[in-house]
Amino acid sequence: MNTPVRTTVPDRSMDIHKASGASMRDTFAETVREAIHEDPRVALVLAVISGDKFREPAARHPERVIDVGIREQALVGVAGGLALTGMRPIVHSYAPFLVERPFEQLKISLSHQGVGAILVGIGGSYDASFAGRTHQAPGDVALVDTLPGWAVHVPGHPDEVRELLRREIPRERPVYLRLSSEANRAPVPVSERLTVVRQGSGRSAGVVVAVGPMLDPTLEATAGLDVTVAYASTVRPFDREGLNHLTAAAGSADVLFVEPYLEGTSAHEVSAALSDRRHRQLGLGVTRDAELRAYGDPEEHARAHGLDAEGIAKAARDFFLV
Amino acid sequence: MSMTTAAAFSRYADLPSLVGLMEGDEKHFEAAHSTLDVIWTLYDRILRVSPETADASDRDRFLLSKGHGPAAYYAVLAAKGFLDVPTLRGWGTYDSPLGFHPDRTLAPGVEIGSGSLGHGLPLALGSALGLRAQGIRRDDGTEPRVVVLVGDGELQEGSNHEAIAAAARLGADNLTAVVVDNHSATPPWTGGVGTRFEVEGWKVRSARGRHHDALHRALTEPHPGRPLAVVVTVPSQS
Numbered sequence: 325m326n327t328p329v330r331t332t333v334p335d336r337s338m339d340i341h342k343a344s345g346a347s348m349r350d351t352f353a354e355t356v357r358e359a360i361h362e363d364p365r366v367a368l369v370l371a372v373i374s375g376d377k378f379r380e381p382a383a384r385h386p387e388r389v390i391d392v393g394i395r396e397q398a399l400v401g402v403a404g405g406l407a408l409t410g411m412r413p414i415v416h417s418y419a420p421f422l423v424e425r426p427f428e429q430l431k432i433s434l435s436h437q438g439v440g441a442i443l444v445g446i447g448g449s450y451d452a453s454f455a456g457r458t459h460q461a462p463g464d465v466a467l468v469d470t471l472p473g474w475a476v477h478v479p480g481h482p483d484e485v486r487e488l489l490r491r492e493i494p495r496e497r498p499v500y501l502r503l504s505s506e507a508n509r510a511p512v513p514v515s516e517r518l519t520v521v522r523q524g525s526g527r528s529a530g531v532v533v534a535v536g537p538m539l540d541p542t543l544e545a546t547a548g549l550d551v552t553v554a555y556a557s558t559v560r561p562f563d564r565e566g567l568n569h570l571t572a573a574a575g576s577a578d579v580l581f582v583e584p585y586l587e588g589t590s591a592h593e594v595s596a597a598l599s600d601r602r603h604r605q606l607g608l609g610v611t612r613d614a615e616l617r618a619y620g621d622p623e624e625h626a627r628a629h630g631l632d633a634e635g636i637a638k639a640a641r642d643f644f645l646v
Numbered sequence: 647m648s649m650t651t652a653a654a655f656s657r658y659a660d661l662p663s664l665v666g667l668m669e670g671d672e673k674h675f676e677a678a679h680s681t682l683d684v685i686w687t688l689y690d691r692i693l694r695v696s697p698e699t700a701d702a703s704d705r706d707r708f709l710l711s712k713g714h715g716p717a718a719y720y721a722v723l724a725a726k727g728f729l730d731v732p733t734l735r736g737w738g739t740y741d742s743p744l745g746f747h748p749d750r751t752l753a754p755g756v757e758i759g760s761g762s763l764g765h766g767l768p769l770a771l772g773s774a775l776g777l778r779a780q781g782i783r784r785d786d787g788t789e790p791r792v793v794v795l796v797g798d799g800e801l802q803e804g805s806n807h808e809a810i811a812a813a814a815r816l817g818a819d820n821l822t823a824v825v826v827d828n829h830s831a832t833p834p835w836t837g838g839v840g841t842r843f844e845v846e847g848w849k850v851r852s853a854r855g856r857h858h859d860a861l862h863r864a865l866t867e868p869h870p871g872r873p874l875a876v877v878v879t880v881p882s883q884s
Contacts, residue, residue, distance in 0.1 A: 364780070367776070367779060387775070387779040388779050390775060390816065392808070392816075393812060393815075395811070395812060398768045401767075401768020401771070401808075401809065402769075402775065402812070404769050405768065405770060405771060405772020405774070406779070407772075408757070408758070409703070409773050409780065410776070411779065428762065429768070432759070432765050433765050436749075436759045437758060437769070438751045
């Protein structure tokens with residue numbers, strides 16, 4: 325791949341609100357606009373971010389499109405109150421301001437009250453690479469993972485965003501839907517089970533699990549290896565049974581887990597899934613050892629964390645001992 | 647049995663005995679229960695909610711945000727029949743639905759789990775907006791209200807101020823905040839705690855903590871178009 329000539333200013337818009345998660349974000353907005361019209365239980369709660377995408381439903385249903393201003397504790401707290409009266413709140417902001425800043429509100433104003441909401445985060449790990457650390461949340465899934473009963477979806481394609489929302493809106497449970505600007509070329513049918521994308525032989529080196537937008541680079545990286553590649557757009561609850569079966573059918577009980585957020589976030593799930601057998605595992609993701617103090621574009625950040633096809637390929641060769 | 651018990655412990659004068667079932671020692675009763683009179687007045691004279699309507703969508707809702715020291719709250723819920731009186735005895739024990747901070751999923755009549763300060767006001771605002779968004783009205787056409795009790799010390803948590811600012815802008819006049827002011831904010835609120843609500847467009851009233859008629863008036867006189875804050879002053883705990 326040729327390295328494009330770089331100007332001093334990134335060629336994408338410097339408006340971080342436009343640059344991040346554009347496609348998945350547009351599908352989210354379109355799906356929620358429809359849901360607001362169709363379902364009187366749906367209430368959208370915003371903290372300014374993406375408000376421009378909901379002007380029309382806000383005018384038609386001002387009581388169900390609620391912008392609390394730049395107040396993220398109130399954002400989640402208000403959602404908890406709406407849910408207490410029987411509504412289905414959809415709560416949206418940048419991941420760091422949706423999950424990290426008001427984390428105790430997720431724990432107390434939603435979970436502890438025994439109510440749910442659909443939290444839709446944009447920005448992912450480093451979609452806003454040029455905006456710096458303040459707009460990045462690689463630890464979001466690990467944080468939500470400390471709360472019992474949450475579903476965590478990491479779609480890899482805008483079509484999956486639409487389907488996941490349509491499934492979750494009629495339900496009650498707490499949900500974190502993690503959008504990103506990176507997407508795979510094609511959608512995978514939405515399932516809470518692992519989906520086998522490439523089947524390895526009975527003598528294969530093991531199983532690779534790719535989460536959301538990690539699928540395309542993972543497929544490219546493992547093209548020359550005899551491994552089973554499975555895809556997950558739902559990471560919590562995790563399909564332990566599916567991983568156990570795939571691993572049992574592989575030549576080795578070795579699992580490489582490729583996640584677009586903090587490395588090792590799902591290590592405990594792999595460990596629990598394979599507690600009945602000797603196994604090896606390696607987690608790839610956003611590195612934990614140091615804060616990456618660099619701007620640039622998401623591709624450069626992927627490379628720095630070893631999450632581009634080249635980095636994944638090298639890790640896979642080392643891990644599978646080929 | 648339960649009917650007899652409820653009848654025997656259903657009066658204001660019974661509240662010290664009910665609190666005594668939990669705390670034993672009654673000698674610090676006055677000082678320790680700054681919230682008792684306003685919670686009693688709410689359940690006795692204002693809120694349209696009963697054990698029979700505790701799950702009705704059109705009930706009034708009382709959210710105890712200041713979840714610390716809930717004995718007075720539990721005592722009122724027992725006096726009003728939401729809780730069985732004998733349940734009070736085991737509070738804080740493993741199998742009791744009544745903890746030192748309330749849990750709505752365990753205790754009948756409890757609207758929110760609280761303890762960590764600063765969650766009640768945003769939850770109350772969301773509840774008020776949710777009732778309004780669904781157009782919930784009682785058979786007589788009146789709109790249910792949401793009342794949240796916060797402490798002046800609790801108001802130091804920033805989450806309250808996010809909700810205070812958002813509430814008036816969103817026109818939530820079905821929301822009432824009762825601020826029990828026992829001067830525990832450190833240092834005290836400059837200009838009085840009510841100014842924090844007033845500047846954001848709330849209707850603010852004050853009442854002395856033990857005066858039931860004054861509390862009743864402050865909590866029931868109309869405040870169209872604006873959320874209501876009632877600052878209830880009680881003696882300092884120190």
